[in-house]
Amino acid sequence: MSDPIGSGAPVLAASHVTKQFRVAGGHLTAVDDVSVEFHEGKVLAVVGESGSGKSTLARMLLRLMPVTSGTITYQGKDVTHIRGGELRSYWRDVQAVFQDPFASFNQFFTVGHTLRRGMRAEKLEGDTLDALIETCLGYVGLKPGDAVHKYPHQLSGGQRQRVMIARALMMNPKVLLADEATSMLDASLRVSALNVMQDLRDNLGLTVLFITHDIGQACYFADEVVVMEHGLIVERGTTDEVIFTPKHDYTRRLLSDVPDLKGSLKVRKD
DSSP states (O other): OOOOSSSSSOSEEEEEEEEEEEETTEEEEEEEEEEEEEOTTOEEEEEOOTTSSHHHHHHHHTTSSOOSEEEEEETTEEOTTOOHHHHHHHHHHEEEEOSOTGGGSOTTSOHHHHHHHTTGGGTOOHHHHHHHHHHHHHHTTOOHHHHTTOOGGGSOHHHHHHHHHHHHHTTOOSEEEEESTTTTSOHHHHHHHHHHHHHHHHHHOOEEEEEESOHHHHHHHOSEEEEEETTEEEEEEEHHHHHHSOOSHHHHHHHHTSTTHHHHHHHHHO
16 A cells, blocks of 8 residues: 655644444454554545445544544544643644535524534634634625525525535634535535635645545545444545556446546546
8 A cells, every 4th residue: 555645744643543333242343453644734635435334433533432442542642632722722723624514504503603603612702703604604605794694594505505515614723624524415516615625725725534435525535545344444545546556356346436536636646
C-alpha cells in the first residue's frame, strides 16, 4: 500500500483502532486494526459499502463512540479517552456534517435561530455573531439575508446541507468530517455540495474526511482514497492510484459500478 499523502505529523490519526460489538454468541468486529492519518489541508475519502465499518470509524474519530482498542491522536495528543472540557475543545476543532440535513434541524426554528443557538456556549452575540453567520453562510454560497429568515421546509435538500456545513464552520474547525453528507441529495446537488467542500479545503485550508459508499464521489475531489471492506482497509492510495491501478478485487468491483470514471477524472484534472 502507498504511504499517506502529506508531510510532517498528521492533524488527526487513528492507530490500530478496533471496534467490537457484543452479539448473541460472541462479538462482531466492525473495525479491525485500522490505522489512518489525516494531513493538514488534504481530503481523505474512506469508501465502502454498508457494513464496511467506515461510519463506525468516523464515530470513533469524533469520539461519539469508544474504541475497543487502539489510539486516536489529534495534533500529536492522545484524545482516545478525554472527557469534559478537553472533549468539548476537541469537538470545536473537529466538526461533522451527517447524512440527513433535515433531521439536524428543529422544524420550528429559522436558520438564523438554529445557527445562533449553536453558538451559545461560545458566548458570542449581537453584531459579532451576526457577522460570523453572514461570513459562514457566504462561504457555502448562501445569501444571508434570505437564508436566516427561512424555516427548514422552505429550503432545498442542498441548501439544508449547506446550512449544516456553515454551522460547522462557525466553530472555526481544523477538521471537517462529512459522513455520507451527500447521499440523500440528487445528482446535481451532490456535485454542488462536493464543490463547496472542495472550495473550503482550497480557501480555508480545512482537512476533510469524506465518508461515502460512492467511489465516484470520493475520487471527484479527494487527495487520497482508503477502501474498507468488512472492517478492514483493503486498499489505499492517491486518487490516481486507486482509479487507474487498483490492487484489490473489491476496489475493482466498486469502480466497475461507476461508468467512465477514468475519463471524468482526466477531464477534472485538465
